Amino acid sequence: MPEVTIFATPKRFTGQFDRIQRNAIESWVALEPAVEVILIGDDDGTADMCRQHGLRHVAEVATTATGIPLLSSLWGIGQEHARSPIACFVNADIILTDDFLAAVRRVSSEMTDFLMIGQRWDLELTQRLRELKSPWESAVRADVARRGTLNSPLWVDYFAFPVGQYPDLLPCVIGRPGYDHWIVWETLQRGIPVVDTTDAVLAVHQHHDYSHGGGKRAVYNGADAEYNYGLIGGRAHLRHIGHATRRLTADGRIVRARGMKYTTSALHSRFGGVIGATASVRHRLGLNAELLQRLSRPKVPVDYAATDSTIPAPRPATTSRQSHR
Secondary structure (H helix, E strand, O other), rough: OHHHHEEEEEOOOOOOHHHHHHHHHHHHOOOOOOEEEEEEEOOOOHHHHHHOOOOOEEEOOOOOOOOOHHHHHHHHHHHHHOOOOOOEEOOOOEEEOOHHHHHHHHHHOOOOOOOEEHHHEOOOOOOOOOOOOOHHHHHHHHHHHOOOEEEEOOOOOEEEOOOOOOOOOOOOOOOOOHHHHHHHHHHHHOOOOOEEOOOOEEEEOOOOOOHOOOOOHHHHHHHHHHHHHHHOOOOOOOHHHHHEEEEOOOOOOOOEEHHHHHHHHHHHOHHHHHHHHOOOHHHHOOOOHHHHHHHHHOOOOHHHHHHHHOOOOOOOOOOOOOOOO
């Protein structure tokens, strides 16, 4: 029986998303047999990808009128079909490496209930993994160390948790603002530990455009985004990686989440009304998510140092918006 079930809902396998999604999914497949992969949805290419790699495929999922999966249905299917005790929803543009599995093992060995999340590294990767130097994982780590950008705690791209922990979720639109941060908020409301694994897990986000959603403005400010915010009760019910209660260190210790990243995030939530009202002024002064990233200054994971002894300090993210499908 696998230890972890990764489930995801890919977009159409066309253009840049064909390369990006194949890279991500093939990185998950490389974690077999400890990891099983389930692809959910019927967008073009999904069934073929499953046949090619022997993956499990669930075509039917509740969607919006435009075909975007809903959170409640997607996560319900993922948990229902998982053959392992731990499930993980991952955005289909995220490359994972062996340290992800090690982190899941470490966290699940100490906690019965938990939500494991972490910051991502952004990378412009225009090649297929199979075209990189062998082994590809070492090549990706070295590439991230040279020119990757550690994004801010606002972006949540993977969620690992015990199967059955989320039996009833809201029908939020996946890939639009709000759903990911509401999950973190809901978890904290239930008193479940949220573990930040940024220092222990290399999660690589491959750069892409917003053609899949009709453009950036449509993704972040369109009707689906407004629907999500209305459904979850507004921005007061949003939390992110900076609100984690525990942290997994690079050497495998689970400790209380302390430091500037977490302190700043807590203050942001407490004074959310004032912060929202002064957003335009703050952004002109640079008092935004980029500042949060610079203040938090997460350490480069240990494995990076083993790859390159001259790794530069992490560069701050260049965007303050939250994650999308």
